[in-house]
Amino acid sequence: MELPLRILNYHETRHNTNHTEEEPPAPVTPEENTPLLHRFPNNGSERNPVTTVIVSLLLVILIAGVIIGIYLLILQNDSENILPPVERPLQLVSRSQWDTSDGDQSALRSFPYRLRAVTVVQTGTERCNSTESCTKLLLEMQNNVTAVNATLPYNFLISSNGQTYEALGWLKCIPQATKNTTPTGLLLAFIGNFTETPPTQSQLQEAKNFFDTSVSEQYLHPSYRIFGKNKNDTPTHLIDSLKAFPQWSNEFSDKN
Template structure:
């Protein structure tokens, strides 16, 4: 009986010491018996983190979208620098070189035509308004370049708005080889009077057609060249082009 009581006393004492030690550990970490062994992130804090990630993601999307729009607008601005000013729809009244020049001296190039510059100038001559008078004038002008030479202009435009083919779109004009030019020459003298509106429209229609056919670089420069005199009234008709130069 004495041994049995002693065993109970020892067992109770060890249990008491064990529970006391465990309680001390739990109290030291601020936990209770109901505290789970594996801690989990509170649901409210998790939602806040997810919300923050969503907000940051939206801001990045907006930033990237703004950057893309900015690049697109810069490209549009760059392309718009040489957009042809509005030209009224006008069919090109075109006379082939073979119809007015019977010499058969023109040797057309087989190289692809692609101009970098448009040259505007005048012939410093009288004007012409119909086929007969213009053919006569063209032959007179051609004679000044020599019997064995062709006119070094791509197109010559008359007062009635007809385009007479010189070199056409077959080869670049040899007048300004460093410029790779498309030379549009106005038949007449416009130092004191402006050219007829039909003549101006035809020249702009030729530029538009050259662009659409890819015969002219979209970033072309248009240059007004003086001959004997400065055709100021002619040049005024083309100063609305963004990349206009007068020489």
């Protein structure tokens, strides 16, 4: 009877052993994980005030830099798009454009280098406002000239619409025109009669262009002076307008 009992006990022991191996592991209690968590505390949810201030300051600097860069770029583009003011160049009509006769100028005298004076007069005629009407008027004036070479005694003439017409040019003058006159220089005529009405703004602007061009081309000395003529038909309004020029002189070129 002992043998069967041993066999029974053996089977029960095997059954218990197998049952124990098949049982799932016991769950881990929170107390067992807690020590590891306490060794490495999680402070991610807490913000350092100093770090926040530094990050905010860097962000403000970055935004300010971007704004300044955009502003400077806009200023640069605007400065590139803005063109400097351009003065209207001299509206010169050469002698050959309005007078095709090509008259003999052998009696004319050459001017000295870099004149220091410009005498301003009026033609005493009607005004003209276009190349066509001015050409017609100038040819009529030239046909009525009885002086040397039957040519206009002016170096240049300025029309009401702001054109400069070449007559003798920068380098020539009529000998008689320089006798008993002080000082000697270019003779610039304003086309029209200005004893009662002033010259147009286009004429005055073209006169400025003429003076500037004459200086830059070295026909006039930079310290030149502008003179009027004191005769019976003094162009009072023309002289009053020219007094605004810094080169204007209160003396007259034909003073006695």
